[in-house]
Each structure stands twice: as structure tokens, then as C-alpha cells.
Amino acid sequence: MSDLEVRQLxxxxxxxxxxxxxxxxxxxxxxxxxxxxAIRELxxxxxxxxxxxxxxQVALTPxxxxxxxxxxxxxxxxxxxxxxxxRAGRSEPELRIAMKADYDGGLLPRILDRYREExxxxxxxxxxxxRGEQAPALRDGSxxxxxxxAPFDDHGLxxxxxxxxxxxxxxxxxxxxxxxPCLDLADLSGLILPDGTPADRExxxxxxxxxxxxxxxTPAPCDxxxxxxxxxxxxxxxxxxxxxxxxxxxxxxxxxxxxxSVVRRHPRxxxxxxxxxxxxxxxxxxxxxxxxxxxxxxxxxRTATAIAAAGDxxxxxxx
Amino acid sequence: MSDLEVRQLxxxxxxxxxxxxxxxxxxxxxxxxxxxxAIRELxxxxxxxxxxxxxxQVALTPxxxxxxxxxxxxxxxxxxxxxxxxRAGRSEPELRIAMKADYDGGLLPRILDRYREExxxxxxxxxxxxRGEQAPALRDGSxxxxxxxAPFDDHGLxxxxxxxxxxxxxxxxxxxxxxxPCLDLADLSGLILPDGTPADRExxxxxxxxxxxxxxxTPAPCDxxxxxxxxxxxxxxxxxxxxxxxxxxxxxxxxxxxxxSVVRRHPRxxxxxxxxxxxxxxxxxxxxxxxxxxxxxxxxxRTATAIAAAGDxxxxxxx
DNA sequence: ATCACTCATACCCGCACGGTATCAATCACC
DNA sequence: GGTGATTGATACCGTGCGGGTATGAGTGAT
Numbered sequence: 056m057s058d059l060e061v062r063q064l065x066x067x068x069x070x071x072x073x074x075x076x077x078x079x080x081x082x083x084x085x086x087x088x089x090x091x092x093a094i095r096e097l098x099x100x101x102x103x104x105x106x107x108x109x110x111x112q113v114a115l116t117p118x119x120x121x122x123x124x125x126x127x128x129x130x131x132x133x134x135x136x137x138x139x140x141x142r143a144g145r146s147e148p149e150l151r152i153a154m155k156a157d158y159d160g161g162l163l164p165r166i167l168d169r170y171r172e173e174x175x176x177x178x179x180x181x182x183x184x185x186r187g188e189q190a191p192a193l194r195d196g197s198x199x200x201x202x203x204x205a206p207f208d209d210h211g212l213x214x215x216x217x218x219x220x221x222x223x224x225x226x227x228x229x230x231x232x233x234x235x236p237c238l239d240l241a242d243l244s245g246l247i248l249p250d251g252t253p254a255d256r257e258x259x260x261x262x263x264x265x266x267x268x269x270x271x272x273t274p275a276p277c278d279x280x281x282x283x284x285x286x287x288x289x290x291x292x293x294x295x296x297x298x299x300x301x302x303x304x305x306x307x308x309x310x311x312x313x314x315x316s317v318v319r320r321h322p323r324x325x326x327x328x329x330x331x332x333x334x335x336x337x338x339x340x341x342x343x344x345x346x347x348x349x350x351x352x353x354x355x356x357r358t359a360t361a362i363a364a365a366g367d368x369x370x371x372x373x374x
Numbered sequence: 375m376s377d378l379e380v381r382q383l384x385x386x387x388x389x390x391x392x393x394x395x396x397x398x399x400x401x402x403x404x405x406x407x408x409x410x411x412a413i414r415e416l417x418x419x420x421x422x423x424x425x426x427x428x429x430x431q432v433a434l435t436p437x438x439x440x441x442x443x444x445x446x447x448x449x450x451x452x453x454x455x456x457x458x459x460x461r462a463g464r465s466e467p468e469l470r471i472a473m474k475a476d477y478d479g480g481l482l483p484r485i486l487d488r489y490r491e492e493x494x495x496x497x498x499x500x501x502x503x504x505r506g507e508q509a510p511a512l513r514d515g516s517x518x519x520x521x522x523x524a525p526f527d528d529h530g531l532x533x534x535x536x537x538x539x540x541x542x543x544x545x546x547x548x549x550x551x552x553x554x555p556c557l558d559l560a561d562l563s564g565l566i567l568p569d570g571t572p573a574d575r576e577x578x579x580x581x582x583x584x585x586x587x588x589x590x591x592t593p594a595p596c597d598x599x600x601x602x603x604x605x606x607x608x609x610x611x612x613x614x615x616x617x618x619x620x621x622x623x624x625x626x627x628x629x630x631x632x633x634x635s636v637v638r639r640h641p642r643x644x645x646x647x648x649x650x651x652x653x654x655x656x657x658x659x660x661x662x663x664x665x666x667x668x669x670x671x672x673x674x675x676r677t678a679t680a681i682a683a684a685g686d687x688x689x690x691x692x693x
Numbered sequence: 694a695t696c697a698c699t700c701a702t703a704c705c706c707g708c709a710c711g712g713t714a715t716c717a718a719t720c721a722c723c
Numbered sequence: 724g725g726t727g728a729t730t731g732a733t734a735c736c737g738t739g740c741g742g743g744t745a746t747g748a749g750t751g752a753t
Contacts, residue, residue: 121458
């Protein structure tokens with residue numbers, strides 16, 4: 056059994072995601088016939104059918120499902136290898152921290168202060184991205200360490216929880232609900248979050264949508280049991296920044312569930328924050344590639360966990 | 375930056391391990407000039423020098439060290455993808471358990487009994503191999519779950535410790551040391567283990583040698599800070615089976631450090647077992663690929679940890 | 694029954710990968 | 724310090740394979 060090639064995996068992933076040879080070929084920037092042939096050759100090489108195709112329907116076999124999953128992680132590993140080597144050769148070493156803006160539980164300034172005193176410390180660069188972008192960034196080598204809310208798909212990553220903080224609901228100060236000191240999730244039925252999901256449903260699949268309303272391509276859509284949808288939504292171009300979110304909240308169009316540390320940074324008249332009894336708290340987590348051997352990452356992890364442990368009794372409640 | 379290809383990674387790993395283009399080319403079954411050109415092209419593609427070469431000396435740059443490490447894990451991921459897909463398509467699904475013969479802490483019979491009653495259970499197949507083979511087997515998809523002594527290189531794996539058991543020293547009954555009820559490591563200086571290392575040095579790098587005397591190719595030689603040795607020893611063909619080991623022990627040629635559960639299975643006149651005060655115990659660990667989504671693996675892990683938890687107060691002492 | 698759609702087949706082409714021959718640089722040895 | 728051995732780089736060539744175009748064939752919709 057000779058080894059697979061990256062090209063074959065890329066092709067297969069495209070077809071498996073699109074479930075359509077024509078569209079997959081278009082996405083790959085090639086014609087359909089060579090793609091068909093390549094997939095067929097892949098199946099011959101493995102000795103296993105990966106797709107059941109009629110001229111009207113393409114579906115994954117169980118083996119295809121397995122390969123789709125493993126091929127994605129293998130492709131991640133390959134691009135990560137290239138990117139990390141590239142970076143290691145560049146003149147300016149730095150520690151790239153992936154996070155979503157403001158989602159640091161208020162710890163980052165203190166962490167960075169102490170981190171800079173470490174012997175193994177490197178200059179720090181923040182890689183800000185939307186929800187669901189941090190873990191893939193670690194896997195493909197475009198960041199060295201990430202600060203992100205659990206749960207998330209942590210395959211290939213090492214993980215250290217830093218702190219758990221409650222979330223509040225942000226709603227229009229003029230909303231009748233704002234008159235009450237404390238709410239339940241059920242009270243929020245009918246309201247929607249910035250990403251369009253109903254506020255009283257907490258089952259949003261991780262890695263699919265962004266709190267800011269951007270819909271991301273799921274990098275490894277580990278739908279438990281379900282089969283991945285064939286169509287992959289590109290960025291919906293409805294990106295909301297914080298100012299827009301606040302504006303919409305103020306107008307009563309949406310509500311939002313920021314953690315207290317974010318709230319503390321954005322006091323704003325016209326927006327009321329209230330505790331929600333059954334809203335799960337947010338656990339901020341530190342993650343880095345399991346393959347990392349970088350002393351700079353190790354030092355950062357050490358510093359961050361120390362700071363979090365030292366600070367975890369500080370005022371996490373909010374009036 | 376276009377994606378790397380498996381071929382490029384294989385080539386680079388070969389050169390980086392051999393630190394010699396000619397030998398690397400021979401190992402790859404090709405001529406030297408195309409290999410030189412391929413590596414050069416890889417460097418051009420990444421925009422980073424990976425090797426410093428004079429006509430007499432080839433050495434890795436820092437970027438090369440990083441790539442060597444990451445390329446190995448990427449290659450593992452690729453072959454694992456192929457192998458697991460292949461397996462998923464074959465008619466007979468089964469759960470392949472990698473372990474070294476007898477190194478199950480005596481748990482395996484009970485684990486298997488209970489496992490077979492699980493709904494998600496599959497027929498079990500044992501994949502026996504020497505020390506250091508289990509973790510690579512998980513990574514390259516030739517086993518689904520492994521039972522192995524910690525510590526080991528666990529990158530890409532999820533891990534669950536099962537039990538910790540003391541080890542004894544096995545020596546010739548006629549050895550003067552056998553007269554003493556308990557020994558120290560220092561007492562054993564001058565004696566050697568089956569793999570040839572001195573018995574009083576407990577710093578043998580994991581994944582390098584086998585207790586049975588086979589020397590394995592290091593799969594991911596994570597020497598902390600040091601540079602990987604250029605020469606990679608193939609199997610030294612000096613494989614010792616248990617009978618040979620016992621024979622050599624009996625003759626006083628070697629000593630051995632089996633855990634008590636192994637000792638219990640191999641009572642043998644002519645061989646004495648004695649506790650060693652400062653000999654670290656052996657922690658038997660369960661490991662499986664982090665990417666595993668198999669219900670059969672999940673059921674096995676559940677069963678094994680339950681059995682280990684239930685049995686961990688049972689008689690682990692001996693003699 | 695016909696049309697539209699989509700995957701497979703047939704055939705061709707260009708290029709990139711691998712091979713052979715050779716050069717050039719460095720080290721060892723006297 | 725000159726000479727030969729070793730080893731990586733360069734030059735050049737042939738071929739196999741990956742990709743393109745044209746077309747066939749099977750299937751579902753109307």
C-alpha cells in the first residue's frame with residue numbers, strides 16, 4: 056500500500072464536502088473528469104469504495120466518512136508543518152496568541168506583564184479572530200497559543216482551563232425585562248442573538264457561528280452522528296462589530312450573552328446587563344498544539360495558569 | 375503559499391534523519407540528484423533554508439528541526455487516514471488492541487469479559503509488539519487502542535492511566551544479591567538489562583529500546599533540546615523472547631525489571647524476584663488516537679477504566 | 694418520450710519528476 | 724601543498740502522470 060498524496064486528500068475532501076463532482080472540481084479550480092478519475096484511483100489504491108454515486112446522487116460510504124474526518128486532520132497537519140517551519144526560519148520570532156477580541160477574562164494584561172519577564176519569552180502578537188477561528192489557527196500553524204471559550208473541538212491540541220466566569224444578558228435598557236433584577240432563559244424566548252439563533256436555545260454547535268454574526272466554514276464538522284452537510288456556507292458578509300451589536304441591542308433587535316469581563320470593559324448607557332439564572336457560564340481555556348515544543352509557548356502556559364490560579368478569587372460577580 | 379506534498383515531506387525526513395543526501399536517496403530508492411533538487415525546491419517554496427550543507431557536512435537549521443518534527447507527525451496523520459479508511463471499508467470490523475505481551479497488569483481478561491457485553495463492542499484482536507511500538511501503531515492507524523507503560527510520546531493521543539504497579543528485579547537465584555530481601559538500584563551497578571543498558575541507569579529514553587533487546591527506530595525522537603542523531607539503527611536482529619530472557623537471567627548474564635503482574639504469570643525456579651527500593655513503579659496507561667470517533671473505542675475505554683478503578687485496591691504487593 | 698443533468702470514458706498534451714553524466718568544492722593523506 | 728576520494732550541485736534528457744477537451748451513458752423530471 057503506497058502512501059497517499061496531499062492532492063488526493065484535498066480532492067477527496069472537496070468532493071466529500073460538496074457531494075457533487077462538478078462543484079468540487081470548480082472549487083478546486085480544475086475540470087470534472089480528472090477529479091472523477093483521481094477519486095476513482097484513490098478508491099482503487101485503498102481498495103475501498105468511498106462514495107456511492109449514481110448520476111443524480113453522491114453519498115459517502117462509512118469508509119468515506121472516516122476518511123473525510125481523518126483527511127482533514129492530516130491536511131491540517133501538513134499545512135501546519137509548512138507554516139511552522141516557515142515561521143521558524145523567519146528572522147523575527149514571536150509568540151502569536153489567537154483570541155477573540157476582549158475574550159480574555161481580563162487576564163491578558165497581567166499575563167503579558169509577567170510573561171515578558173520570562174527568560175524564554177518572545178515578542179507577543181495578538182491574532183484576533185471570530186469565534187471558531189482560534190482552534191483551526193493553532194492546528195494550521197498560524198498561531199502558537201490560543202485563549203478561547205470552551206467547549207471547542209480540541210483535537211490535536213493540549214488544553215488548560217483558566218477561569219470560569221458567568222455571562223450576563225445584554226438587552227435594551229428600555230426593554231420591560233430590564234426592569235427585573237434577574238431573568239431566566241425562558242424569559243428570553245422570541246429574542247435572538249447576534250448570530251441569528253434564538254436566545255433561549257443554548258445548543259448552538261461550536262465552531263459553526265460567530266457571536267458577531269459571521270458564519271464560518273466548519274473546519275472539522277464533528278456533527279455527532281449526523282452527516283456533514285454538502286453545502287458549505289462561505290462568510291455571510293453580515294459581519295457585526297461591537298459597535299453594531301451594541302446599536303442593535305439598544306434598539307431592542309437582539310440580545311447578547313457577554314461574560315462579565317467583557318461587560319466590565321464596555322459600560323454603555325442604553326444597554327442593561329442582567330444575570331440569567333440558567334445561562335451556563337463561560338470557561339476561558341488556554342490551548343496550544345500538542346506538537347508544540349516551543350519554550351516560548353511553555354513559558355506562556357506556565358505564566359497564564361499561574362496568573363489565573365492567583366486571580367481566581369477576585370471579583371467575578373457583578374452587581 | 376501552495377501546499378506541501380507528502381513526497382516532499384518524506385524526502386525531507388529522510389535527508390534530515392540521514393544528514394547525507396546519498397544515503398537518504400538510497401533509502402528512498404532513488405538517485406541523489408533529484409533528491410537534492412527536491413529539497414532545494416522545498417526550501418524555495420517555504421522561503422526558508424532547512425539544511426546547511428557543505429560538501430562534507432549536512433546539518434539542520436532551526437527551521438529544519440521544526441519541520442522534521444512536524445513533518446513526521448503530518449506523515450503519520452496521512453498514513454493513518456488511509457489505513458483507517460481502508461479498515462472502515464473492509465468487511466470485518468474489529469477492535470485492535472496494541473500492547474506488549476503480558477503488560478496488561480492482569481486486567482485484560484476481566485476487561486474483555488465486561489467489554490464483550492457492551493452494545494458497541496466489536497470482536498477484539500490483540501496486536502502484540504515490542505516496547506515503543508504501541509504509540510506509533512495508534513498514530514499510523516494500525517491499532518485502535520493501546521495498553522502501554524508510561525511514559526511514552528503521547529502526541530496525537532488521548533490517554534487514561536489505569537494502574538500503577540511496582541516492579542521487581544529478576545535475577546539468578548544463585549546470585550549473592552538474591553540472598554538479600556530487598557535491594558537498591560545501586561546494588562545492581564555492573565549488571566545489564568535485556569536491552570544492554572546498565573541496570574542502575576534509569577534514564578533510558580522511551581521509544582528507543584525494547585525490554586526484549588530489539589532496538590527500534592525512534593518514531594519521533596523528541597530529544598528535548600538535543601539534535602536527533604543522524605544514524606538510525608534498524609532492528610538489531612537480537613530479539614530476545616521471554617524464554618531467552620529467563621535463560622540469561624538464570625545464568626546471571628542479565629537482570630530484568632518486570633512489573634509484579636508479569637512476575638505473577640511467570641513463576642520460575644532458578645529466577646529470584648526481589649523488590650528494589652528506588653526502582654520507579656510502572657504506570658500502565660490506556661491510549662487511543664485523539665481523532666477517534668469510534669464507539670467501540672469509547673466503550674473499551676469506559677470498560678477498562680471502570681475495571682481498573684474497581685480493582686485498584688487488589689493485591690498489588692508481592693512476596 | 695424527451696430533456697436536462699451529472700458522472701464516466703476516450704484521447705491528447707505538457708510538464709515535472711526521476712535518471713545519467715559530469716562538475717565543483719572540501720577534506721584527508723602524504 | 725598537491726592529489727585523490729568523497730559528496731553535493733548542475734545539465735540535460737526521457738517518460739509517466741496529471742490535467743484538459745470532447746463525448747458517452749445513465750437517471751430523474753416534466
